[in-house]
């Protein structure tokens with residue numbers, strides 16, 4: 001059977017607001033582009049050992065996303081295929097959409113992927129995911145906020161990364177600024193646009209947050225804090241009141 005292009009979690013319907021209950025009382029959409037390390041048959045010719053690593057997916061991010069979606073009753077979209085097949089967090093014209101090399105490893109099944117193959121993958125997996133997000137945000141209306149969940153490795157090129165959580169943003173800081181403040185107050189070591197910058201034109205939040213004018217943020221979690229189901233659940237429990245307070249900050253300023 002053909003696996004769906006993405007996983008959709010329906011939001012709980014609460015009165016007229018359509019779910020996503022939080023103290024800011026704004027509809028919340030959760031995204032997890034790099035949720036899965038699954039690959040179609042053949043696995044792009046990749047060493048199975050590599051599939052279990054961060055190059056294939058964002059370890060722990062899916063579990064935290066599901067826990068938050070359940071806690072909020074918020075809708076969520078999660079990728080069901082590895083980022084190595086096609087990276088959902090890139091614009092359709094981005095040259096890194098299908099990576100030929102990732103963290104030093106050659107991806108055999110991508111090495112010879114030509115424009116036709118990339119177009120085929122966009123049509124099969126990338127376009128349906130983003131179309132579903134567009135449809136959901138159309139339904140949620142102008143009060144919606146978008147939170148995208150990712151995770152990062154504790155070290156990079158031998159150097160430990162000091163942050164517990166990274167908050168990534170581009171030009172709209174309505175949600176990222178209060179979230180960074182609230183995370184720091186709660187005792188997290190917070191990366192300000194670290195370990196990556198959120199200013200990537202064409203990425204998921206550029207398309208669904210910046211271009212739509214919706215408050216949005218990308219949350220990067222350090223993988224060792226969320227690498228078991230129990231740890232991810234505990235992390236989501238810790239994160240929820242903080243995110244809640246930040247969403248409320250934004251809602252208050254908008255009203």
Ligand SMILES: [Zn+2]
Nearest residue numbers: 034058150151
């Ligand atoms: Zn990611």
